[in-house]
Amino acid sequence: MEDVKILSQALAYIREFHGKTVVIKYGGNAMRDEEIKEKVIRDIALLKYVGMFPVVVHGGGPAINNMLHKLGKTSEFKRGNRVTDRETIEIVEMVLGGKVNKEIVSLLNKNGTRAVGITGKDSNMIMAEKKYIGSNEERIDIGYVGQVEGIDAEIIENLLEAGIIPVIAPLGTDKKGNTYNINADYVAGEVAGTLKAAKLILITDTDGIYEDIDDKGTLIKELGVEEAAKLIEEGIICGGMIPKVEACISSLKNGVEKVHILNGEREHSILRELFTESGIGTMIVGNGEVKNANKYLYQT
Numbered sequence: 182m183e184d185v186k187i188l189s190q191a192l193a194y195i196r197e198f199h200g201k202t203v204v205i206k207y208g209g210n211a212m213r214d215e216e217i218k219e220k221v222i223r224d225i226a227l228l229k230y231v232g233m234f235p236v237v238v239h240g241g242g243p244a245i246n247n248m249l250h251k252l253g254k255t256s257e258f259k260r261g262n263r264v265t266d267r268e269t270i271e272i273v274e275m276v277l278g279g280k281v282n283k284e285i286v287s288l289l290n291k292n293g294t295r296a297v298g299i300t301g302k303d304s305n306m307i308m309a310e311k312k313y314i315g316s317n318e319e320r321i322d323i324g325y326v327g328q329v330e331g332i333d334a335e336i337i338e339n340l341l342e343a344g345i346i347p348v349i350a351p352l353g354t355d356k357k358g359n360t361y362n363i364n365a366d367y368v369a370g371e372v373a374g375t376l377k378a379a380k381l382i383l384i385t386d387t388d389g390i391y392e393d394i395d396d397k398g399t400l401i402k403e404l405g406v407e408e409a410a411k412l413i414e415e416g417i418i419c420g421g422m423i424p425k426v427e428a429c430i431s432s433l434k435n436g437v438e439k440v441h442i443l444n445g446e447r448e449h450s451i452l453r454e455l456f457t458e459s460g461i462g463t464m465i466v467g468n469g470e471v472k473n474a475n476k477y478l479y480q481t
């Protein structure tokens with residue numbers, strides 16, 4: 182009986198989301214285990230089977246680190262962005278646009294969907310400009326790191342119309358043809374905002390936003406954009422979570438309905454979030470829409 186209850190719950194959500202676009206940012210931290218990767222991809226394929234339009238934007242920070250390590254190089258991060266010199270941008274492009282992108286494409290295709298891998302450079306999809314950290318007077322140069330200037334969504338829309346899942350590597354270009362490394366969270370946020378996606382889902386290796394990252398006791402279930410920005414200012418949200426939350430905020434401002442931060446290591450986290458009443462992870466919504474801001478201790 183329990184199974185039937187869950188199924189009937191799911192059917193109501195499937196109807197609600199039928200024909201809707203959902204952007205899934207698949208982060209490198211939740212890609213390190215092959216079994217987990219297979220499961221995450223299978224769930225994304227299932228979204229396609231039930232009539233949604235998934236768009237995948239992937240990261241691959243750990244895979245870049247591995248390749249840098251093999252080549253005897255290291256890199257540091259500033260405010261969640263990899264400082265990217267000339268040699269590093271070549272490695273980033275090779276790893277993200279090649280290995281990581283094609284692995285995801287193969288897995289999706291193996292699971293019965295048709296996926297096509299592209300980078301933001303293809304068809305000038307992601308136009309970028311050089312990003313600096315800090316204010317004008319004290320700005321820090323972090324090399325070939327870009328910030329999104331604009332997204333031309335035509336290629337994505339063409340692929341979606343053809344029944345194909347676009348798999349996007351977070352690289353951008355400018356009018357001169359330079360290549361920029363862009364944190365995948367920002368790319369996902371911009372793509373979701375441009376497509377006016379019903380949902381943006383960020384898959385990572387943590388259950389959502391914790392009140393205290395060192396203690397990992399209490400997870401924030403739901404919060405609004407202003408509160409989220411305040412948590413960054415207060416340092417409660419730090420490191421790799423900063424680009425995620427900034428991307429969530431900008432996508433909501435651009436018309437995305439809801440964003441979710443989920444742990445890819447939890448079994449069927451995407452399906453549980455989309456198709457069950459309980460939901461998991463942290464949801465960020467536009468101001469005035471917070472309904473259930475209860476914090477909770479994560480239940481396994």
Ligand SMILES: Nc1ncnc2c1ncn2[C@@H]1O[C@H](COP(=O)(O)OP(=O)(O)O)[C@@H](O)[C@H]1O
Pocket residue numbers: 207208209210211240242384385386387389390391392393394417418419420421422423
């Ligand atoms: N308040 C917070 N709650 C949860 N995670 C946080 C928080 N502040 C910082 N983090 C860090 O953000 C990390 C996720 O970002 P990141 O490592 O860039 O992942 P990904 O590769 O999935 O993009 C978490 O593993 C955690 O260490």
Ligand SMILES: CC(=O)N[C@@H](CCC(=O)OP(=O)(O)O)C(=O)O
Pocket residue numbers: 207208209210239240241242243245261262263273326327351362363364365366421
């Ligand atoms: C500028 C910048 O930091 N770019 C990222 C791009 C990959 C990424 O975002 O990967 P995750 O989602 O796995 O963190 C990087 O070089 O690591």
